[in-house]
Amino acid sequence: MLTLGMAYTSAAQDSLLFRKISSEIMLHGTCYDNLRVLCKTVGHRISGSPAAANAVLWGEKAMKAAGADKVWLQAADVPYWYRGKESLYLKMGKDYKQVEALSLGNSEGTGGKTLELPIIMVHNYDEFKALPESDVKGKIVFFNYRFRQDFIFTFEGYGDAVKYRGGSPSVAAAKGAAAVIIRSMSTGEDDFPHTGAMHYIDSIKKIPEMALGNTTSDMLEQACMKGTVMAKMTSECHMMPALVRSYNVIGEIKGTETPERIITVGGHLDSWDVGEGAMDDGAGCVQSIEVIRAIKALGLTPKCTIRAVLFMNEENGQKGGQAYADSALAKHERHVLAMESDAGGFSPRGIGLVMSQSQKDKVLTYKHLFLPYGVYDFTREEGGSDIDPIGKKLKVPMAGLVPDTQRYFDLHHTNNDIFENVNHRELKLGAAVLAQFIWLVSEQGLD
Amino acid sequence: MLTLGMAYTSAAQDSLLFRKISSEIMLHGTCYDNLRVLCKTVGHRISGSPAAANAVLWGEKAMKAAGADKVWLQAADVPYWYRGKESLYLKMGKDYKQVEALSLGNSEGTGGKTLELPIIMVHNYDEFKALPESDVKGKIVFFNYRFRQDFIFTFEGYGDAVKYRGGSPSVAAAKGAAAVIIRSMSTGEDDFPHTGAMHYIDSIKKIPEMALGNTTSDMLEQACMKGTVMAKMTSECHMMPALVRSYNVIGEIKGTETPERIITVGGHLDSWDVGEGAMDDGAGCVQSIEVIRAIKALGLTPKCTIRAVLFMNEENGQKGGQAYADSALAKHERHVLAMESDAGGFSPRGIGLVMSQSQKDKVLTYKHLFLPYGVYDFTREEGGSDIDPIGKKLKVPMAGLVPDTQRYFDLHHTNNDIFENVNHRELKLGAAVLAQFIWLVSEQGLD
Numbered sequence: 001m002l003t004l005g006m007a008y009t010s011a012a013q014d015s016l017l018f019r020k021i022s023s024e025i026m027l028h029g030t031c032y033d034n035l036r037v038l039c040k041t042v043g044h045r046i047s048g049s050p051a052a053a054n055a056v057l058w059g060e061k062a063m064k065a066a067g068a069d070k071v072w073l074q075a076a077d078v079p080y081w082y083r084g085k086e087s088l089y090l091k092m093g094k095d096y097k098q099v100e101a102l103s104l105g106n107s108e109g110t111g112g113k114t115l116e117l118p119i120i121m122v123h124n125y126d127e128f129k130a131l132p133e134s135d136v137k138g139k140i141v142f143f144n145y146r147f148r149q150d151f152i153f154t155f156e157g158y159g160d161a162v163k164y165r166g167g168s169p170s171v172a173a174a175k176g177a178a179a180v181i182i183r184s185m186s187t188g189e190d191d192f193p194h195t196g197a198m199h200y201i202d203s204i205k206k207i208p209e210m211a212l213g214n215t216t217s218d219m220l221e222q223a224c225m226k227g228t229v230m231a232k233m234t235s236e237c238h239m240m241p242a243l244v245r246s247y248n249v250i251g252e253i254k255g256t257e258t259p260e261r262i263i264t265v266g267g268h269l270d271s272w273d274v275g276e277g278a279m280d281d282g283a284g285c286v287q288s289i290e291v292i293r294a295i296k297a298l299g300l301t302p303k304c305t306i307r308a309v310l311f312m313n314e315e316n317g318q319k320g321g322q323a324y325a326d327s328a329l330a331k332h333e334r335h336v337l338a339m340e341s342d343a344g345g346f347s348p349r350g351i352g353l354v355m356s357q358s359q360k361d362k363v364l365t366y367k368h369l370f371l372p373y374g375v376y377d378f379t380r381e382e383g384g385s386d387i388d389p390i391g392k393k394l395k396v397p398m399a400g401l402v403p404d405t406q407r408y409f410d411l412h413h414t415n416n417d418i419f420e421n422v423n424h425r426e427l428k429l430g431a432a433v434l435a436q437f438i439w440l441v442s443e444q445g446l447d
Numbered sequence: 448m449l450t451l452g453m454a455y456t457s458a459a460q461d462s463l464l465f466r467k468i469s470s471e472i473m474l475h476g477t478c479y480d481n482l483r484v485l486c487k488t489v490g491h492r493i494s495g496s497p498a499a500a501n502a503v504l505w506g507e508k509a510m511k512a513a514g515a516d517k518v519w520l521q522a523a524d525v526p527y528w529y530r531g532k533e534s535l536y537l538k539m540g541k542d543y544k545q546v547e548a549l550s551l552g553n554s555e556g557t558g559g560k561t562l563e564l565p566i567i568m569v570h571n572y573d574e575f576k577a578l579p580e581s582d583v584k585g586k587i588v589f590f591n592y593r594f595r596q597d598f599i600f601t602f603e604g605y606g607d608a609v610k611y612r613g614g615s616p617s618v619a620a621a622k623g624a625a626a627v628i629i630r631s632m633s634t635g636e637d638d639f640p641h642t643g644a645m646h647y648i649d650s651i652k653k654i655p656e657m658a659l660g661n662t663t664s665d666m667l668e669q670a671c672m673k674g675t676v677m678a679k680m681t682s683e684c685h686m687m688p689a690l691v692r693s694y695n696v697i698g699e700i701k702g703t704e705t706p707e708r709i710i711t712v713g714g715h716l717d718s719w720d721v722g723e724g725a726m727d728d729g730a731g732c733v734q735s736i737e738v739i740r741a742i743k744a745l746g747l748t749p750k751c752t753i754r755a756v757l758f759m760n761e762e763n764g765q766k767g768g769q770a771y772a773d774s775a776l777a778k779h780e781r782h783v784l785a786m787e788s789d790a791g792g793f794s795p796r797g798i799g800l801v802m803s804q805s806q807k808d809k810v811l812t813y814k815h816l817f818l819p820y821g822v823y824d825f826t827r828e829e830g831g832s833d834i835d836p837i838g839k840k841l842k843v844p845m846a847g848l849v850p851d852t853q854r855y856f857d858l859h860h861t862n863n864d865i866f867e868n869v870n871h872r873e874l875k876l877g878a879a880v881l882a883q884f885i886w887l888v889s890e891q892g893l894d
Contacts, residue, residue, distance in 0.1 A: 022597070026596045026597045027596055027597050149474055149872070150470040152820055152821065154872075187872060189871050347794070347851050349821065372599060374599065374796065376823045376824075377823075404794050404821070406794050406870060406872040406873045406876065407870050407872070407873070410870070423854050423857070424636050425854070426854070429599065429853065
């Protein structure tokens with residue numbers, strides 16, 4: 001009976017502590033204000049850019065203000081993709097009209113020259129494969145694949161569609177195409193084009209790729225069904241020849257009982273070079289800093305060492321995540337959990353678990369504690385790109401915050417990913433759930 | 448084994464049908480477009496106003512376009528509260544400055560005259576009770592009660608705070624106060640004042656009441672702590688002397704097997720006279736119409752009769768809900784379920800159940816069907832104001848859509864409750880869950 005009594009007391013204490021963490025963050029959290037500063041004073045911050053360097057300084061300052069015992073920078077050499085000027089004109093009626101378009105990240109441009117060429121539209125790779133080379137050669141291929149709105153968990157729709165962003169230039173160039181236009185990976189009922197990473201196959205000619213928003217894509221689709229549409233594409237984008245020295249920003253609370261056991265919670269500091277990188281992933285950064293702040297503000301002293309990490313270069317290289325893993329490996333660090341928030345600052349719904357079944361089972365014994373915070377879904381195997389290297393190289397259990405996904409792919413990688421589209425309560429509630437989970441693992445372990 | 452096999456087949460068919468309903472609405476739903484038309488061509492539409500009459504015409508047209516077998520208007524005589532011109536100036540420094548303020552719904556104004564009086568601040572009713580009458584007499588009382596952000600389910604915070612909106616003028620007038628200013632029932636980190644219903648005690652003098660947004664409330668709080676703040680309050684608002692003939696809009700699909708059994712799904716058509724009534728409750732209206740449209744578009748033939756009802760006058764009288772119940776009673780209609788969506792067009796999370804335990808238990812056997820749509824919470828006893836009369840008078844089981852609540856009280860009853868703050872996917876997903884639940888009850892019953 002004593003054991004049962006102790007277990008009961010412990011469960012009640014956990015529940016109480018969860019409430020304390022949540023109330024601290026909902027009432028006094030600084031993550032929303034931090035996000036405002038990041039978005040409005042630094043703005044977007046692609047890896048290697050001067051803005052990314054400013055973001056590192058911002059992160060260091062914010063981490064210190066949160067009360068971390070120790071704050072440091074960890075070097076990572078990152079690629080720097082530069083957009084420059086770009087434009088796309090389509091002749092869908094009598095005259096050319098400029099449309100909203102964005103070159104895809106990592107893409108080569110037209111070298112500042114203008115390609116004036118006809119467009120050939122396909123809806124998917126099967127249609128493209130069926131085309132004879134003569135229909136493709138010297139043309140701009142429009143991959144008009146529609147993001148499937150019928151997937152309720154929008155990351156499934158993204159997973160389904162994203163191959164057209166990543167791979168279509170090499171597929172098209174292999175048949176002699178001169179450039180590619182894609183319908184964005186977008187759930188938006190609007191005209192925001194979405195940028196994002198693309199990758200060339202080295203042996204194939206590197207041709208430019210641009211994305212259109214859904215409204216323009218719909219218009220282009222209609223126009224292509226009526227006849228040949230001409231395009232004038234101009235872009236200066238290119239990958240800079242040299243890597244740039246950049247940094248992860250790390251803030252730490254030293255553990256009391258087992259300081260050698262490290263728990264990481266992070267987001268990524270870089271963004272695409274559009275909007276303000278508010279949801280992707282300013283949100284994850286300020287939430288991770290909030291975990292440190294809340295623990296300190298509540299006077300909690302975790303058994304394990306807790307590190308908040310603002311990773312650099314998630315979007316097009318994951319060099320920050322790799323540097324973090326390499327450093328941990330070199331120093332023989334003992335990591336017990338790595339957790340990431342990189343799916344937007346929306347209301348939390350779940351915690352993704354990438355770990356052994358017995359570790360999952362242990363987490364599930366605490367499931368009821370999370371329900372009052374709207375967190376019920378522990379079924380997804382989602383960690384995060386930045387923690388993936390440490391997860392794999394050091395066999396560290398991983399977790400990922402799973403927020404509501406309905407709005408993410410309206411905003412993601414667009415000029416509309418701005419501070420105003422983040423809700424203060426949703427952001428804070430996500431931070432609270434991160435802090436609760438981190439605290440639980442620190443105190444109760446996963447094994 | 449045959450029974451088990453049949454049960455299995457039935458469960459699989461339910462799951463498939465849920466998917467069909469969801470895909471129909473996510474891919475082809477018209478509720479978002481309908482909401483745009485309602486918000487942008489009718490706009491806000493307080494009961495009794497010309498705009499409310501336009502909204503009735505809009506609703507009738509939209510219901511017909513959705514394919515309802517029969518569409519009709521049901522008369523309800525409603526109050527008409529008229530705002531007119533209003534202003535509030537505060538002297539927080541050397542000079543008077545105008546601030547954002549809204550008279551509360553049903554409130555009497557200053558009759559167009561200007562009250563220039565000192566403000567006395569209290570934080571809650573306990574503080575107010577402790578004040579001597581001499582401190583209150585002839586002054587404007589500022590009830591500076593803060594919406595508690597530490598409640599995760601924000602309706603709890605609303606329930607906690609709303610007594611200061613509804614009852615404070617009579618409380619204050621009983622001690623001789625001349626007017627009341629309140630901090631809005633608002634989670635917003637902004638300066639939007641929130642209107643909403645207030646009620647006088649008949650035997651006490653009816654004094655004016657105005658609401659401030661959080662930013663101005665914070666400033667006024669600071670100023671009151673430093674010394675006496677003067678205010679100039681002017682307003683013309685008043686209740687019109689006569690009721691106005693208005694209508695509920697009803698669209699019906701006739702049931703095939705048991706047409707006498709009626710299922711109602713509704714939202715309310717009236718709104719406050721600010722913003723566009725997008726979340727409150729344009730969303731519930733267009734979602735209810737979507738239920739009709741989706742069932743028709745899929746060629747489904749429900750066993751029971753399904754009615755979508757756009758109720759009039761939820762905000763300050765519930766006359767539409769009463770008329771609906773009275774009509775059902777007079778006609779001896781047999782209602783098996785009434786469901787409402789009036790908590791905003793956000794991602795659904797649950798379905799509130801106000802019914803017997805055995806009926807709840809039956810619903811819970813279908814819980815797993817809703818999980819892929821993010822619906823997991825069946826614990827709340829939430830129906831809706833409009834269905835409350837029929838629920839009570841005819842003892843009809845009630846249900847309420849429970850969406851995510853984080854953003855609702857940022858927007859509710861403000862000039863910021865506009866179409867642009869509704870997300871198309873969240874709105875449609877809510878409609879899908881309504882349609883799924885309605886379909887399930889139609890085909891499987893609750894008993």
